[in-house]
Amino acid sequence: xxxxxxxxxxxxxxxxxxxxxxxxxxxxxxxxxxxxxxxxxxxxxxxxxxxxxxxxxxxxxxxxxxxxxxxxxxxxxxxxxxxxxxxxxxxxxxxxxxxxxxxxxxxxxxxxxxxxxxxxxxxxxxxxxxxxxxxxxxxxxxxxxxxxxxxxxxxxxxxxxxxxxxxxxxxxxxxxxxxxxxxxxxxxxxxxxxxxxxxxxxxxxxxxxxxxxxxxxxxxxxxxxxxxxxxxxxxxxxxxxxxxxxxxxxxxxxxxxxxxxxxxxxxxxxxxxxxxxxxxxxxxxxxxxxxxxxxxxxxxxxxxxxxxxxxxxxxxxxxxxxxxxxxxxxxxxxxxxxxxxxxxxxxxxxxxxxxxxxxxxxxxxxxxxxxxxxxxxxxxxxxxxxxxxxxxxxxxxxxxxxxxxxxxxxxxxxxxxxxxxxxxxxxxxxxx
Amino acid sequence: xxxxxxxxxxxxxxxxxxxxxxxxxxxxxxxxxxxxxxxxxxxxxxxxxxxxxxxxxxxxxxxxxxxxxxxxxxxxxxxxxxxxxxxxxxxxxxxxxxxxxxxxxxxxxxxxxxxxxxxxxxxxxxxxxxxxxxxxxxxxxxxxxxxxxxxxxxxxxxxxxxxxxxxxxxxxxxxxxxxxxxxxxxxxxxxxxxxxxxxxxxxxxxxxxxxxxxxxxxxxxxxxxxxxxxxxxxxxxxxxxxxxxxxxxxxxxxxxxxxxxxxxxxxxxxxxxxxxxxxxxxxxxxxxxxxxxxxxxxxxxxxxxxxxxxxxx
Numbered sequence: 001x002x003x004x005x006x007x008x009x010x011x012x013x014x015x016x017x018x019x020x021x022x023x024x025x026x027x028x029x030x031x032x033x034x035x036x037x038x039x040x041x042x043x044x045x046x047x048x049x050x051x052x053x054x055x056x057x058x059x060x061x062x063x064x065x066x067x068x069x070x071x072x073x074x075x076x077x078x079x080x081x082x083x084x085x086x087x088x089x090x091x092x093x094x095x096x097x098x099x100x101x102x103x104x105x106x107x108x109x110x111x112x113x114x115x116x117x118x119x120x121x122x123x124x125x126x127x128x129x130x131x132x133x134x135x136x137x138x139x140x141x142x143x144x145x146x147x148x149x150x151x152x153x154x155x156x157x158x159x160x161x162x163x164x165x166x167x168x169x170x171x172x173x174x175x176x177x178x179x180x181x182x183x184x185x186x187x188x189x190x191x192x193x194x195x196x197x198x199x200x201x202x203x204x205x206x207x208x209x210x211x212x213x214x215x216x217x218x219x220x221x222x223x224x225x226x227x228x229x230x231x232x233x234x235x236x237x238x239x240x241x242x243x244x245x246x247x248x249x250x251x252x253x254x255x256x257x258x259x260x261x262x263x264x265x266x267x268x269x270x271x272x273x274x275x276x277x278x279x280x281x282x283x284x285x286x287x288x289x290x291x292x293x294x295x296x297x298x299x300x301x302x303x304x305x306x307x308x309x310x311x312x313x314x315x316x317x318x319x320x321x322x323x324x325x326x327x328x329x330x331x332x333x334x335x336x337x338x339x340x341x342x343x344x345x346x347x348x349x350x351x352x353x354x355x356x357x358x359x360x361x362x363x364x365x366x367x368x369x370x371x372x373x374x375x376x377x378x379x380x381x382x383x384x385x386x387x388x389x390x391x392x393x394x395x396x397x398x399x400x401x402x403x404x405x406x407x408x409x410x411x412x413x414x415x416x417x418x419x420x421x422x423x424x425x426x427x428x429x430x431x432x
Numbered sequence: 433x434x435x436x437x438x439x440x441x442x443x444x445x446x447x448x449x450x451x452x453x454x455x456x457x458x459x460x461x462x463x464x465x466x467x468x469x470x471x472x473x474x475x476x477x478x479x480x481x482x483x484x485x486x487x488x489x490x491x492x493x494x495x496x497x498x499x500x501x502x503x504x505x506x507x508x509x510x511x512x513x514x515x516x517x518x519x520x521x522x523x524x525x526x527x528x529x530x531x532x533x534x535x536x537x538x539x540x541x542x543x544x545x546x547x548x549x550x551x552x553x554x555x556x557x558x559x560x561x562x563x564x565x566x567x568x569x570x571x572x573x574x575x576x577x578x579x580x581x582x583x584x585x586x587x588x589x590x591x592x593x594x595x596x597x598x599x600x601x602x603x604x605x606x607x608x609x610x611x612x613x614x615x616x617x618x619x620x621x622x623x624x625x626x627x628x629x630x631x632x633x634x635x636x637x638x639x640x641x642x643x644x645x646x647x648x649x650x651x652x653x654x655x656x657x658x659x660x661x662x663x664x665x666x667x668x669x670x671x672x673x674x675x676x677x678x679x680x681x682x683x684x685x686x687x688x689x690x691x692x693x694x695x696x697x698x699x700x701x702x703x704x705x706x707x708x709x710x711x712x713x714x715x716x717x718x719x720x721x722x723x724x725x726x727x728x729x730x731x732x733x734x735x736x737x738x739x740x741x742x743x744x745x
């Protein structure tokens with residue numbers, strides 16, 4: 001296929017993994033500051049706070065300083081979203097705390113990211129947390145990984161330090177199947193970059209401290225990273241969110257209007273395509289595609305549209321429209337990696353609610369095969385699941401779901417688990 | 433084939449944001465039994481109305497519009513609000529902070545205390561009156577620090593309180609808007625938009641706005657470094673924001689970046705009299721939207737967080 005990707009005016013969502021000690025807040029602060037996202041009054045505010053705390057220079061990490069509740073406890077409890085724009089691209093940063101007890105926050109941030117920046121302190125090299133962050137980025141299927149070796153200023157910008165960290169990381173990445181190569185096409189696109197976030201070196205600007213590094217700056221990498229989650233072509237998946245039937249309208253032409261509203265989660269669709277509505281298996285053809293009342297000939301991934309079909313088919317929220325030649329079988333049993341998000345442990349005896357696309361089903365735990373130690377990546381036998389645990393679990397479902405494996409389709413491979421007694425979201429699942 | 437090539441291009445950032453917002457609005461409609469859309473006549477809520485048109489037309493909106501009126505709103509904005517609702521043929525409910533004051537549920541510390549934060553009380557009363565289970569609002573995460581961690585579907589307890597430590601994890605685009613009776617969800621379809629995105633969208637969609645968003649001559653006074661509109665007439669004939677002793681009334685060319693309660697929304701000096709000039713000005717401004725214009729956010733570093741905990745949207 002010959003296509004030239006233009007990223008002009010597109011949007012990239014990325015996340016940063018690391019703890020405060022790695023300079024994560026400084027890195028984000030730098031990106032915002034160097035792309036001129038920070039305006040004068042905010043800068044005055046953090047400069048006052050810096051002085052109050054007895055610091056000489058303005059502490060850019062204060063830009064990501066959290067809620068009062070967090071400041072009081074001196075910890076970060078939640079994912080924060082930040083925005084900047086370069087004129088070429090708009091960026092959404094998911095800023096997640098990196099400590100072990102915040103696996104759930106990392107998974108949350110990763111779920112919408114297409115690129116992860118994994119921070120390594122040049123003085124410390126590849127640590128347990130680096131492995132944890134990499135494993136989670138892998139588990140949640142982030143296609144692009146940038147390993148940022150930070151604090152190069154504290155190791156005299158020594159290339160041998162940087163080279164050793166890169167080699168260590170590659171060895172580890174290869175070991176867990178992270179690396180994309182001819183044997184492992186599902187692997188990740190991994191890049192390395194030396195930097196000093198504190199000095200703003202190799203983020204937006206290239207200072208002259210590391211002449212041995214001729215690769216791209218962080219911003220150059222971000223500007224070129226593909227916006228789409230995958231470059232593979234995916235099957236058309238259209239979960240119905242809402243059915244529009246304006247039959248009571250004054251306009252007689254709308255009397256038979258039946259619009260299936262939803263977002264194209266993957267693939268493409270065009271007027272005239274043969275489709276199947278699942279789980280019932282009715283067949284029809286696409287009569288029209290609209291955004292609002294504007295007609296389209298075709299629609300692609302991530303577009304929110306209204307589909308009109310040739311035949312009158314009884315379809316409601318939770319059904320899935322697929323291309324007939326790409327239809328998947330509805331299933332009543334799934335196996336998945338689950339990250340537990342709730343302080344209340346999973347109870348294998350209870351019935352939970354699974355939300356998958358726009359569909360819900362009651363679900364019971366079948367078997368828990370093992371849980372994964374996120375630090376050693378060892379599999380351990382277990383009978384329960386606590387907050388931040390990740391385990392391989394099978395579920396029996398009351399209603400059929402139209403699933404794909406998470407590795408082949410992020411939107412139809414993902415689900416959340418809801419505890420009906422509290423209505424809380426207690427788990428996140430990725431179908432195997 | 434050119435159409436085939438277009439298919440491989442990612443959506444533009446505005447198309448992506450639009451599509452995400454439509455998806456969120458449809459999730460609210462699909463998951464909630466009695467939602468409502470908060471509509472003030474301001475630019476963010478006007479964007480949401482356009483998004484709702486794209487989400488639900490040719491059908492009617494599956495929710496009414498609700499405005500909590502402090503009684504201290506600019507006439508231009510109130511007129512625009514009514515006109516827009518009428519054009520859309522959608523139902524507009526207005527509930528007034530002044531009614532809550534009469535009921536005794538809102539008690540002002542002083543007669544001239546800004547009423548903005550008291551909107552929370554009237555909103556909660558309206559939620560109870562109509563049994564709304566979800567309020568759709570135009571808040572954005574880039575507006576303020578306390579909003580950066582806000583969920584797209586934000587859970588509020590029976591007292592309308594936002595507990596930052598008790599929010600549901602939000603993964604992928606799988607939103608959980610479930611609530612028990614009495615509890616409430618606040619849904620924010622344009623969470624991921626910045627002020628710039630909003631102006632670009634208004635420009636692209638040719639959205640009409642209340643006139644006070646554009647540069648106009650206005651009497652103002654300078655008060656504690658902020659531009660305060662002076663002698664603003666209300667519909668009932670009352671004139672508010674009268675200058676204090678010693679304050680000099682100046683006539684200046686200004687525009688509003690946000691519109692809200694007159695007593696706590698300040699204009700900025702500007703000659704931007706059309707949308708493209710505003711977009712340009714937004715790109716080169718040195719002051720944040722709320723920093724320049726919201727007098728109520730400056731009381732403390734955490735004032736927005738505090739108000740949200742008390743049920744503010």
